[in-house]
Amino acid sequence: MIERLAIIGVGLIGGSLARALREAGAVGEIVGCGRALPNLERALELGVIDRYTQHPAEAVAAADMVFVAVPLGAMRGVFETIRGHLRPDAIITDGGSVKGSVVMDAIAAFGAVPPFLVPGHPIAGTEQSGVEASLSDLYRQRRVILTPVSTTDPVALARVQSMWETCGAEVTLMSVGHHDEVLAATSHLPHMLAFGLVDALARMRENDEIFRYAASGFRDFTRIASSNPVMWRDICVANREALSAMLARFGVEMTDLADSIRHADGEHLLEIFERAKAARDRYVDIRSS
């Protein structure tokens, strides 16, 4: 049971945690905190939070659990603002998509990664954002990765794990570096391809006509290009090392593919497509099993 939950950043991710814990009866009071007043008022109207403040230091006062769900670029500022205002037994966790940068931000703000800080990442979301889009079942049967460091307090870790399990999520522990590599491959790289493709087409003459003849596969393929640009700018900068490595790996693959197309090497193309189809079909099996 969480007595008082402070949510810094009441958007899709923060709002959905609030809704899920409320629905489970696992939280007393929920205090929302953010910069945009209309969003906080909407969150209050929707019953996602019980009250709000625009000051993180005020939000965390008397909170036993603090969830920081702000864009990665705002993480360090939040840590600096709440330092010295936390309850002695408060636990902090976050929803940032890159864990290496959150750990660096914590070191910058607190001098070291505090034992009560459990870096985390719920693998959930849509291309929507804002509290309006939040859902009480967003985390049901989704994975949440927690990336404790050597100084992380096991009790804090257990409480955060339990919080996410209450929301129906499956919690996995992973090292910070491994998390950032896995996410670069499965999420950050695909987003770059979708943004890059749509931008490349948008910059062509007659791009309206081009989009007009796109089939339904294109709609699915490019859905993630409708994601929040600021959030993705922050992710790219925060995870630039792992993402650069994945982009290079993908570049090698595409050079090979482009060469095979130019030389009409049907045999090699078939080999690539068959391997990809087998992996993709297997992935669907993994997900549904």
Next chain:
Amino acid sequence: MIERLAIIGVGLIGGSLARALREAGAVGEIVGCGRALPNLERALELGVIDRYTQHPAEAVAAADMVFVAVPLGAMRGVFETIRGHLRPDAIITDGGSVKGSVVMDAIAAFGAVPPFLVPGHPIAGTEQSGVEASLSDLYRQRRVILTPVSTTDPVALARVQSMWETCGAEVTLMSVGHHDEVLAATSHLPHMLAFGLVDALARMRENDEIFRYAASGFRDFTRIASSNPVMWRDICVANREALSAMLARFGVEMTDLADSIRHADGEHLLEIFERAKAARDRYVDIRSS
């Protein structure tokens, strides 16, 4: 009204045309033709066709409309086989995803593009294939592009256009070259990215784990990598010029993106992502309007 429709290749595309015309009461007899006997028998069982033969020359005898829906690599062989067996007033159209190669195949088989051949491309389909996946409403509110050449008979063109409109499709006319460029941008390039991404991940160590942590966006993004590898090999070879040009254009975009990530140039990244999001959101508006 079509008296006797011959469908060469009774898969998703051919089967769906048969179902749609049947449902509209716009066709007398439907003769199916293909190489795989079990698929033809299944098509008969499902009522998609009235009878079948494995010989294209037999299938087209007495047909007033012939729809060739075979992989691009098999197109020329079909044209060569049916030449000399067609009714004098027969009209042929096809469902190939690349029109330049179909025109070349027609020239190779008939000596020139026959006036009664109307090259066409229904922009519809799923990653499924085979007659089992065929649907009577696959073409409803979808676009069909017809690419007549200078020698195409206007009456043949009008009959093919009317056939597709009977299926609920919206028909557009376009030049062969323009079609192949537009499709390279909106369909062929996205498929290359999806195949390339999934293959690049599949070739990494621990790829099972990587796929395990993929979020739902990844599922949508990679759906088209489950498409038929033989069909896509043929499309790549057939449209290699336009596709190579699009791959090069995309390569420039990705080099720019990768440089911005490596140098943590957040401002430029934000510019790219915002332009892409605006284009993608606008595309969704175009599609739903």
